[in-house]
Amino acid sequence: MARAVNNKRRAVVTLIAWAVGIAIFFPILYTVLTSFKTEAEAVASPPSFLFFDWTLENYAEVQERSNYFLHFLNSVVISLGSTVLGLIIAVPAAWSMAFFPKKRTKDILMWMLSTKMLPPVGVLVPIYLLFRDASLLDTRTGLVIVLTMINLPIIVWMIFTYFKEIPGEILEAARMDGANLWDEVVYVLTPMAIPGIASTLLLNIILAWNEAFWTLNLTAAKAAPLTAFIASYSSPEGLFYAKLSAASTMAIAPILILGWFSQKQLVRGLTFGAVK
Amino acid sequence: ETLTIATVNNGDMIRMQKLSEDFTAQNPGIDLDWVTLEENVLRQRVTTDIATKGGQYDVMTIGTYEVPIWANKGWLVELADLPSDYDVDDLLPAIRGGLSVDGKLYAAPFYGESSMVMYRKDLMEKAGLTMPEAPTWDFIAKAAKAMTDKDNEIYGICLRGKAGWGENMAFLSATANSFGARWFDMDWKAQFDTPQWKETLTFYVNLMNEAGPPGASSNGFNENLALFQTGKCGMWIDATVAASFVTNPKDSTVADQVGFALAPDNGLGKRGNWLWAWSLGIPAGTQKAEAAQKFVAWATSKSYLEMVAEKEGWANVPPGTRKSLYANPKYQAAAPFAQMTLESINAADPNNPTVDPVPYVGVQFVAIPEFQGIGTAVGQQFSAALAGTVTVDQALQSAQQLTEREMRKAGYVD
Amino acid sequence: MATAKSNVAARIMISPAVLLLLAWMLIPLSMTLYFSFLSYNLLSPGMERWIGFLNYEYFLTDPAFFSALTNTLILVLGVLIVTTIGGTLLALLLDQPIWGQGIVRILVIAPFFVMPTVSALVWKNMFMNPVNGLFAYVAKSVGLPPFDFLAQAPMLSITGMVAWQWLPFATLILLTALQSLDREQLEAAEMDGAGPFSRFFHIILPHMARAITVVILIQTIFLLSTFAAILVTTNGGPGYASTNITYLVYSQSLLQFDVGGGSAGGVVAVIIANIVAIFLMRMIGKNLEA
Amino acid sequence: MGSITLSNVKKAFGDTVVIPSIDLEVNNGEFVVFVGPSGCGKSTLLRMIAGLEDTSGGTIAIDGQDVTDLSAAKRGLAMVFQSYALYPHMTVRKNIAFPLKMAGLPAVEVDKRVAAAANVLNLNDYLDRRPGQLSGGQRQRVAIGRAIVREPTAFLFDEPLSNLDAALRVNMRLEISELHQTLGTTMIYVTHDQVEAMTMADKIVVLQAGRVEQVGSPLDLYRNPRNKFVAGFIGSPKMNFIDGEEAAKENAATIGIRPEHIELSTESGRWKGTVAVSEHLGSDTFVYVNVDGVGHLTARVEGERPVSHGDTVWLSPVAGRIHRFDAQDMTL
Amino acid sequence: MGSITLSNVKKAFGDTVVIPSIDLEVNNGEFVVFVGPSGCGKSTLLRMIAGLEDTSGGTIAIDGQDVTDLSAAKRGLAMVFQSYALYPHMTVRKNIAFPLKMAGLPAVEVDKRVAAAANVLNLNDYLDRRPGQLSGGQRQRVAIGRAIVREPTAFLFDEPLSNLDAALRVNMRLEISELHQTLGTTMIYVTHDQVEAMTMADKIVVLQAGRVEQVGSPLDLYRNPRNKFVAGFIGSPKMNFIDGEEAAKENAATIGIRPEHIELSTESGRWKGTVAVSEHLGSDTFVYVNVDGVGHLTARVEGERPVSHGDTVWLSPVAGRIHRFDAQDMTL
Numbered sequence A: 001m002a003r004a005v006n007n008k009r010r011a012v013v014t015l016i017a018w019a020v021g022i023a024i025f026f027p028i029l030y031t032v033l034t035s036f037k038t039e040a041e042a043v044a045s046p047p048s049f050l051f052f053d054w055t056l057e058n059y060a061e062v063q064e065r066s067n068y069f070l071h072f073l074n075s076v077v078i079s080l081g082s083t084v085l086g087l088i089i090a091v092p093a094a095w096s097m098a099f100f101p102k103k104r105t106k107d108i109l110m111w112m113l114s115t116k117m118l119p120p121v122g123v124l125v126p127i128y129l130l131f132r133d134a135s136l137l138d139t140r141t142g143l144v145i146v147l148t149m150i151n152l153p154i155i156v157w158m159i160f161t162y163f164k165e166i167p168g169e170i171l172e173a174a175r176m177d178g179a180n181l182w183d184e185v186v187y188v189l190t191p192m193a194i195p196g197i198a199s200t201l202l203l204n205i206i207l208a209w210n211e212a213f214w215t216l217n218l219t220a221a222k223a224a225p226l227t228a229f230i231a232s233y234s235s236p237e238g239l240f241y242a243k244l245s246a247a248s249t250m251a252i253a254p255i256l257i258l259g260w261f262s263q264k265q266l267v268r269g270l271t272f273g274a275v276k
Numbered sequence B: 001e002t003l004t005i006a007t008v009n010n011g012d013m014i015r016m017q018k019l020s021e022d023f024t025a026q027n028p029g030i031d032l033d034w035v036t037l038e039e040n041v042l043r044q045r046v047t048t049d050i051a052t053k054g055g056q057y058d059v060m061t062i063g064t065y066e067v068p069i070w071a072n073k074g075w076l077v078e079l080a081d082l083p084s085d086y087d088v089d090d091l092l093p094a095i096r097g098g099l100s101v102d103g104k105l106y107a108a109p110f111y112g113e114s115s116m117v118m119y120r121k122d123l124m125e126k127a128g129l130t131m132p133e134a135p136t137w138d139f140i141a142k143a144a145k146a147m148t149d150k151d152n153e154i155y156g157i158c159l160r161g162k163a164g165w166g167e168n169m170a171f172l173s174a175t176a177n178s179f180g181a182r183w184f185d186m187d188w189k190a191q192f193d194t195p196q197w198k199e200t201l202t203f204y205v206n207l208m209n210e211a212g213p214p215g216a217s218s219n220g221f222n223e224n225l226a227l228f229q230t231g232k233c234g235m236w237i238d239a240t241v242a243a244s245f246v247t248n249p250k251d252s253t254v255a256d257q258v259g260f261a262l263a264p265d266n267g268l269g270k271r272g273n274w275l276w277a278w279s280l281g282i283p284a285g286t287q288k289a290e291a292a293q294k295f296v297a298w299a300t301s302k303s304y305l306e307m308v309a310e311k312e313g314w315a316n317v318p319p320g321t322r323k324s325l326y327a328n329p330k331y332q333a334a335a336p337f338a339q340m341t342l343e344s345i346n347a348a349d350p351n352n353p354t355v356d357p358v359p360y361v362g363v364q365f366v367a368i369p370e371f372q373g374i375g376t377a378v379g380q381q382f383s384a385a386l387a388g389t390v391t392v393d394q395a396l397q398s399a400q401q402l403t404e405r406e407m408r409k410a411g412y413v414d
Numbered sequence C: 001m002a003t004a005k006s007n008v009a010a011r012i013m014i015s016p017a018v019l020l021l022l023a024w025m026l027i028p029l030s031m032t033l034y035f036s037f038l039s040y041n042l043l044s045p046g047m048e049r050w051i052g053f054l055n056y057e058y059f060l061t062d063p064a065f066f067s068a069l070t071n072t073l074i075l076v077l078g079v080l081i082v083t084t085i086g087g088t089l090l091a092l093l094l095d096q097p098i099w100g101q102g103i104v105r106i107l108v109i110a111p112f113f114v115m116p117t118v119s120a121l122v123w124k125n126m127f128m129n130p131v132n133g134l135f136a137y138v139a140k141s142v143g144l145p146p147f148d149f150l151a152q153a154p155m156l157s158i159t160g161m162v163a164w165q166w167l168p169f170a171t172l173i174l175l176t177a178l179q180s181l182d183r184e185q186l187e188a189a190e191m192d193g194a195g196p197f198s199r200f201f202h203i204i205l206p207h208m209a210r211a212i213t214v215v216i217l218i219q220t221i222f223l224l225s226t227f228a229a230i231l232v233t234t235n236g237g238p239g240y241a242s243t244n245i246t247y248l249v250y251s252q253s254l255l256q257f258d259v260g261g262g263s264a265g266g267v268v269a270v271i272i273a274n275i276v277a278i279f280l281m282r283m284i285g286k287n288l289e290a
Numbered sequence D, E: 001m002g003s004i005t006l007s008n009v010k011k012a013f014g015d016t017v018v019i020p021s022i023d024l025e026v027n028n029g030e031f032v033v034f035v036g037p038s039g040c041g042k043s044t045l046l047r048m049i050a051g052l053e054d055t056s057g058g059t060i061a062i063d064g065q066d067v068t069d070l071s072a073a074k075r076g077l078a079m080v081f082q083s084y085a086l087y088p089h090m091t092v093r094k095n096i097a098f099p100l101k102m103a104g105l106p107a108v109e110v111d112k113r114v115a116a117a118a119n120v121l122n123l124n125d126y127l128d129r130r131p132g133q134l135s136g137g138q139r140q141r142v143a144i145g146r147a148i149v150r151e152p153t154a155f156l157f158d159e160p161l162s163n164l165d166a167a168l169r170v171n172m173r174l175e176i177s178e179l180h181q182t183l184g185t186t187m188i189y190v191t192h193d194q195v196e197a198m199t200m201a202d203k204i205v206v207l208q209a210g211r212v213e214q215v216g217s218p219l220d221l222y223r224n225p226r227n228k229f230v231a232g233f234i235g236s237p238k239m240n241f242i243d244g245e246e247a248a249k250e251n252a253a254t255i256g257i258r259p260e261h262i263e264l265s266t267e268s269g270r271w272k273g274t275v276a277v278s279e280h281l282g283s284d285t286f287v288y289v290n291v292d293g294v295g296h297l298t299a300r301v302e303g304e305r306p307v308s309h310g311d312t313v314w315l316s317p318v319a320g321r322i323h324r325f326d327a328q329d330m331t332l
Ligand SMILES: Nc1ncnc2c1ncn2[C@@H]1O[C@H](COP(=O)(O)OP(=O)(O)OP(=O)(O)O)[C@@H](O)[C@H]1O
Pocket: A001, A002, A003, A004, D013, D016, D018, D036, D037, D038, D039, D040, D041, D042, D043, D044, D045, D192
């Protein structure tokens, strides 16, 4: 029963909200704008916002200098791969925890989350050695494995909270309708959890896309994703703001666009059971 | 066969990457994969890889700091089979010395650098001073104060302040040499409690406070370059390679006003300049050593220099490696800083860097594995002193303590 | 709903996740534990030797350790405070009927999608740089001397940057929580004579307690290992002013290549993380039950 | 005191007019029930009286004083919501004390009043529980407790019993009626359950599409519905409507007979039909009969009548209990 | 066929014994209703029959065949849940077709059967909607459709109407009864609404604390309750119980009289009392009377009786309608 609101108040609130929104977004906007400036304009004082000579030369140069497409492809494969693999492992676990809760279930869940608190640097050398011995260094497979393990607790938790919201009666109904375990999961549970699974997918793609420690340390050339691409611009000789901005824009644009298009999904899923 | 090459993301390396088609054309069957990283990340990556025998790279870009250490451990392939036209003897002796162990060459220099003074002729003139070819620190201090005009965002001197053994400590170690200070005495005892260091650091901090730009404690090479190029610095003491950037009218607003001088001294017989060379080395574990050596030879050859000159002009040739380049009149004409660069490089002596004798090799670094950590930690202290969060005395005291600590832990002293 | 058969199935289904995570945690961790008792420098391979607790002694007496501990706390708490308070306010704002709500929400979410490295680079170079940065420009144009954020107030600056990244996350969760509040409760409070502030403190805030807990939990997990923002901007300096535990361990193991010392630091960090975890889980457990 | 007067009150959401115009007088101490089909504007009207919704026109006066522009908090009314709207994080005690706390009463006074309210509502044993630990009926009582503790000028109830199960609903209905007798405060009560309306109201307001169809006492509406809508709406089971020939015989477009006013015989009567379903409640029997040319008729018979599916029966309306409607559905 | 036999069936959750031991026979084609207070084990029993819950002891047989260890999917029963448990991501058509799909029927056959079920339930117009776009009653029908489409040996219903509002509940009740008449399949129906129990059941099973109190036809239970519990549970409004002196007069520990079996007079009668509340429904009047030395009695009077709060009235039980119970609450 939403209450009708008068327009004057609405206008004021709209104004404030837009101001705040633009302020928060400003750094990104400014980066994108800078990517279209020449280097000289990028550091000019006073800074120009829209009235400058728009140029694409930074993009051209970045493109020429590094194989953006390869990095992009690696990012896609790694973030998608790790998320999908994570889902495959997490869905059964979450199913089990949500519909067959045991005394220990919550402890297990919390333990899973606590593994995320391991500082990655603490275990880099062991992992590096293990990966070397397994010939996983600089392979997409290796990164998919690492990122899967890193994000698995989050995936499990998210899916778990989603499954929790599905009434057990529906699964029982399916059982009464003659569905076996497999039918139950495939035809009933999974489709019902699609929105949740979609948002889990999204959040984890974002997390995997932006993960910059393992992706940087376990790759060289073949499997290096966009984080490595950025690392090659982070401090070139001379502060080339414009080129840096162009590279940054290219690195974050795909995920930003994906995020924007799917923000409704994302918002719905981002509750982590925080909302009852 | 695919060679994986780790390079640092500076302009010369990037240019090499672009020109590498020449190599693949000459050597069908060899493909190149590039891993271009920012300096610190690169160092971390290649060191981890070579130390754990990860085998991810076939050619690594490394500096004069790593080469002697790694070569001693047998991690690098000796460059013995260089083609006859390579002309090893053409390499500048100081550089070649830094890349050799027991007379054997373990990495080929891609470009070399020292440090020198770059200054704005117009501002110097305005201040009523003339820059001598080999200035003293006193002159630098005087000139810096005279040139400073903070209201118009003109700062007399820009120096490195960002913490890091390759950042502020490169500059400060080299400067300390000219003040008669050293890292260790012959018993590996840290020397930060000596008056020489105190003098060095006091001078540096005072100078920067009076005539330096704001935020100097986070300025490294890049930040200072940007400042200088936008006309905000009167003087800048830094790597010789910067010369080609600050004189390039495309990027620099002050290109035609730049003058050069040797790094300053204090009359003690050592100048405050360093020696560095980015070089290409081949890790011992690689299966593709032969192809890798071909590539290294190509990238550091005379013909590569000529190719760059032909395509991009002489001013853009990677400097500091070959005598023949400095003898080349075309290069001298295109690069007004050539002479000064050569002199600076020749003035540095890695094997004998300080006024008093030391047990280590290296001008602006100490070629022991522990130095990266110690250097950076000390750099943090000095950076804090510059930022004003600690006093010079406190910074020196902490530096002394932590260095002693680490050296004890590493077993150099008991 | 449980029958004996489905209980067995449930056990089987959960085991891959548990076993994998167990392996992922135990194997590297035990290696790290082993290394932490060795004198093991990556640059001196073959010279490893057993030195007992010496690495721990060095790590814990390192003058950087204490500031790293405080900095870790400052960063985590600082970001949490900024994001929960800011997120709550933003959620309240976005919950109001406004024109173009979708677009505003997109604007607010955006920072969450930005790679931490990119964000750090952008803030450091384009905003906080005391000469060329936008903040300096603004300061100068109102006649103030530019402030050197990263040197004079490194933790504050880093906290600000990281908070900017996490604010959207907090906002989103809190907004969803807010929207799940039964409108009738607010109306009931209104009928009971509660003004806007009373309604906020007595009704809205308690309702969001659970969501706030979740925000705190998730963010703490990520914030404890903040590292890119520090590496890119200050390298932990000046001095140790912006070194946190993660960065300290990083510098031990990857700048000094002292694997032994780094591992000892890693173990210490794990212990600290677990203390925080236990503390958090207690809090969460309580809040998630209700 | 607690008289409420609506004059020419209108409400539109954007372009949708929900309430064209309503005039209504609620006297002090009266128990007024709003009934009407879903979406007819009952809640909206109540919420306008509460001050939770702006009016689009007209004035609302409480005790003669115009409160149209006063905020909800200042009208001195109390409201019990369908969902109870208890504060889930507060104990029962705190829930009940909340309005007093907002009014800034001293703690001693608050405690005294809460204790009194708890006594009235039999909530003493639950004061330290949270709403989540209470049963539906207890929650409902807490919601009422929160309303009465403040001694408001009038109570507003929006379908307060619709979330309870049948048995509990009967109990709570009685409790609310008793409360009204005890307190004597004006109450406005929205429901779509006409048993509640009939048993509780002093005055029923029948609404349809935002318009008042009829206002009157329950028995008044039962006996003399103004039109077919009211006739059908009041009474359970629903009145049987017959049109066509049979209605014409009575000089009406439609006639209506309540199930309890139909006599059933297995031998003779006015209409002959077959039993479709018969429901035996013990106390009564509901018989659903198909009558040729008339349609489905429901008859209520007291006690147990041994009729079942397929039996042939005769139905006859009780004399004088036939309602007659014209073509415009108005009572003749 | 669809006879269900429970022999000595037990259920315990951990240490809590919910059902000590139950024997029950459901005949083919019977409509059996389980009633009992909340928590008495109705749902548990139903779920054990369905196979959704393991038994802790005893055997369950369907058509003479022991199914105790068979999974729910294989017992050939259909269940309608309180929450409907529709698959929200499937259209109505797919929901109804789901059990057939699971059974692996060919598409043509599936379509035919779905169409038939939709016809029976008047769902033709909604086949392509999702459950979210349906009203409560329609959803309920889809749930039933999903159950009947498979032609199960028996239907199980767990409080299928408790989420519907009063009016709809009456309709759906009739529809389910008709369905039973049409299909003739065994149905087991759980409810706590005794109107439903009375009107729908062939046989009512009254449960208390996991034990069967009485089994019998509705009117049987209404007329001859085995004990006080059943007597109080069946019938609405609830039976009046009187103990003490008045009961002793009838040679019983307690006597019980149903409200509809009390005659009310304003002049004379057995018990004199004052009216506490009178509820006028039009068709009936419920009068709540306080009688000194006897207690609160409820009387139901047909039609409208002009009694109100405070009036003095006399109440008399209808002869032969008094139920007598001994000290162990068993009927005498
Ligand atoms: N905020 C709103 N915006 C637009 N229309 C609304 C709004 N609130 C209610 N309405 C419309 O006003 C009409 C009356 O709604 P109201 O809630 O008062 O009905 P009601 O009589 O209480 O119905 P119910 O018995 O279902 O509660 C409905 O048609 C509804 O759709």
